[in-house]
Amino acid sequence: MSILALKEDRPTPKCVYNFRVYISAAVAAFCAVMIGYDSAFIGGTLALQSFKNEFDWAKYTTDEADLISENIVSVYQAGAFFGAFFAYAAGHYLGRKKGLQIFSGVFILGAGLMLGTNGKRGLGLLYAGRVLAGIGVGGASNLTPIYISELAPPAIRGRLVGLYEMGWQIGGVVGFWINYAVSETMPESHEQWIIPFAIQLIPAGLMFIGLFFIKESPRWLFTRGQRAKGLQNLCWIRKLSQDDMYMLEEVSAIDAASEHQHATVGLGFWQPFQALWHDSKVSYRFFLGCSLFFWQNTSGINAINYYSPTVFKSIGVTGTNTSLLTTGVFGVVKAIVTIIWLFFLIDNLGRRNLLMYGAFGGAICLYYVGAYIAIADPANHPSASGQLSSGGISAMAFFYLWTIFYTPSWNGTPWVYNSEMFPQNVRTLGQAFAAASNWLFNFLVARFTAQMFTAMGYGVYLFFASLMILSIVFVFFLLPETKGIPLESMDRLFSKELAPRNAHAVVMMELRSDEESFRRNVEGSGIGLDKDEFGEKSAHVEAV
Missing domain, CATH: 1.20.1250.20 (MFS general substrate transporter like domains)
Incomplete structure (x- = not known):
């Protein structure tokens, strides 16, 4: 290992x-x-x-000394x-x-x-x-x-x-x-x-x-409506551009989870x-x-x-x-x-x-x-x-x-x-x-x-x-x-339909299938993130 x-x-x-x-x-x-x-x-x-x-300490009985120690x-x-x-x-x-x-x-x-x-x-x-x-x-x-x-x-x-x-x-x-x-x-x-x-x-x-x-947690910033700052922090932590496929997938997942939580x-x-x-x-x-x-x-x-x-x-x-x-x-x-x-x-x-x-x-x-x-x-x-x-x-x-x-x-x-x-x-x-x-x-x-x-x-x-x-x-x-x-x-x-001992294998298989579908859709349609939406400062990773 x-x-x-x-x-x-x-x-x-x-x-x-x-x-x-x-x-x-x-x-x-x-x-x-x-x-x-x-x-x-x-x-x-x-x-x-x-x-x-x-x-x-000598003035205390054993029980009294135990009680004081436990309280401290x-x-x-x-x-x-x-x-x-x-x-x-x-x-x-x-x-x-x-x-x-x-x-x-x-x-x-x-x-x-x-x-x-x-x-x-x-x-x-x-x-x-x-x-x-x-x-x-x-x-x-x-x-x-x-x-x-x-x-x-x-x-x-x-x-x-x-x-x-x-x-x-x-x-x-x-x-x-x-x-x-x-x-x-x-x-x-x-x-x-x-x-x-x-x-x-x-x-x-x-x-x-x-x-x-x-940096502040990017996910917390996303939930507080500070999207540009959240993306900027996430790019800095990942050392990736916002246009990278990994970033596209992660931001998409955060957005989907936020929308689900809001609803x-x-x-x-x-x-x-x-x-x-x-x-x-x-x-x-x-x-x-x-x-x-x-x-x-x-x-x-x-x-x-x-x-x-x-x-x-x-x-x-x-x-x-x-x-x-x-x-x-x-x-x-x-x-x-x-x-x-x-x-x-x-x-x-x-x-x-x-x-x-x-x-x-x-x-x-x-x-x-x-x-x-x-x-x-x-x-x-x-x-x-x-x-x-x-x-x-x-x-x-x-x-x-x-x-x-x-x-x-x-x-x-x-x-x-x-x-x-x-x-x-x-x-x-x-x-x-x-x-x-x-x-x-x-x-x-x-x-x-x-x-x-x-x-x-x-x-x-x-x-x-x-x-x-x-x-x-x-x-x-x-x-x-x-x-x-x-x-x-x-x-x-944690879905009720999945037994705890089998849930991990099922979800990992679903995730791999979802990831393949997402990549095919992005590569086929040319979808990307709009830099104007997030601000020029969050377009690329900050210099070290």
């Missing part, structure tokens, strides 16, 4: 896969670096003795839940690019507030800052996948939206190792625990600046809500989108991300620094596997197969880890040498194997799927519901995980493994494959 093996819906000029589309996607995906960094650093930072000393972690997800819905209005009226600028600015404000936290002032600024930062990443988590999917050529759409997941893992690796670095190299002090909070400003600032240098759903702010209520095809896709994030979050990933020291302690890893080191290795494994997913799997093996294979393999691994803890009880029977036993080593191996199964399947694929399956004028609202459902389930996991480990012990692993098995049934019967399907053809894919 080659990195260059692309599944194209029609003959595509090689210049379409150019650096502009990759750079634009990478800038937008920087919001995921902020999210991944938070998920990795926050649990480890709260576990630092310097943080506990400054806020007099979970208010971020609560803010993100509302931010995902705020992004619908921003994306509809202001566009994808300006919306991302606003939410990255909100995140910067929140991260700045956190830096004012100290023992004297208490935790108030930390709570407020994390709520604002959550709103920022919640809004960006809505708009980023949409923006990338709307500018991506179909053959590499999964790869480009996958940059969002790659950013998440890069942030995670940095977060894990920053915690380890400050714990190993710095004395216990205010600076030791505040530095990880300050580093959040770096990816947020880079994203905010980078957004000034990329059915409508192009106003409230029409997508009406479609959600009255159109069963739309509401069904909303259900699928939200359900995907239910299954993602009940796989156990965020319990492990936010409370990794607790997870490794349950397997038998002892010592704060050793736990942080083990967590850092976990982050590196996820990042490496994400690169493989990004370039080799998502646009080749496809979304549907990845979700099913990953769930099955991941469930087997978690069953093993849970069974080991149930039998060996390493927390109450530690090794005399202080090192992991052979059984503990095997449990760690299966835990990392679970990471290898989970990361290229449920970690990023739901984001890709949601970014592409909705019709154009419903896409922002659909992604808002999907992203909000992710943050809602994320919040519930972050809020109650510590208590789950206390109450259920090894049962937590068996619980998550069983839900992963159930997710296979959901995917097999309800999700059609979306790889290589143009955004404007998603309605065909």
